[in-house]
Amino acid sequence: MTSEGGFRLPWRRSRPAAAIEHLPPAVQRHIVSLKLGPDTARRTREAVARHLPDAGVALNSAFADAVLLVTSELVTNVLRHAAHSPVIDVGLTRSAGQLVVSVADAEPRLPDLTADGMGAGLRMVTEVAADYDGDLSAEPAVDHDGKVVLVRLRMPS
Numbered sequence: 001m002t003s004e005g006g007f008r009l010p011w012r013r014s015r016p017a018a019a020i021e022h023l024p025p026a027v028q029r030h031i032v033s034l035k036l037g038p039d040t041a042r043r044t045r046e047a048v049a050r051h052l053p054d055a056g057v058a059l060n061s062a063f064a065d066a067v068l069l070v071t072s073e074l075v076t077n078v079l080r081h082a083a084h085s086p087v088i089d090v091g092l093t094r095s096a097g098q099l100v101v102s103v104a105d106a107e108p109r110l111p112d113l114t115a116d117g118m119g120a121g122l123r124m125v126t127e128v129a130a131d132y133d134g135d136l137s138a139e140p141a142v143d144h145d146g147k148v149v150l151v152r153l154r155m156p157s
Contacts, residue, residue, distance in 0.1 A: 027095040028056070029091060031092075032091075033087050044072070048068060048090060048092060056094055056155065066131070067101060074151070077103075077121055085106035088103055100151065102151075107146055110140070129153060
């Protein structure tokens with residue numbers, strides 16, 4: 001098989017067309033870093049809203065509202081429980097029909113994600129995630145001493 005310029009495409013030679021057509025879509029990732037302050041939740045919502053169309057989320061949709069609500073609640077938790085963090089990294093990652101909202105901070109203590117340990121905000125996040133066949137988790141950060149809280153949501157069709 002050749003390209004328009006006549007060059008051979010050796011990587012396609014051994015793969016049937018059906019295999020190429022069924023490759024998983026590429027991962028799309030958008031990360032915003034923000035300094036903590038009194039208007040962090042608002043600025044985060046605005047930044048995430050700007051990236052929603054790039055992640056395949058229609059603005060003014062129920063799913064966009066859910067993503068922004070989840071984002072606000074996660075950032076509010078950082079402001080309450082990790083206020084010494086100088087910045088937060090908020091990410092939107094889309095892959096394989098799923099959107100993952102992540103919030104990383106410099107507080108290494110993981111939140112208690114048991115039914116008895118969660119506050120009202122994380123309980124609401126868990127309910128929103130469940131509405132979209134998703135979940136809530138937290139893990140230590142890989143590249144610093146903090147943590148990352150992740151909310152996985154299935155993208156509506």
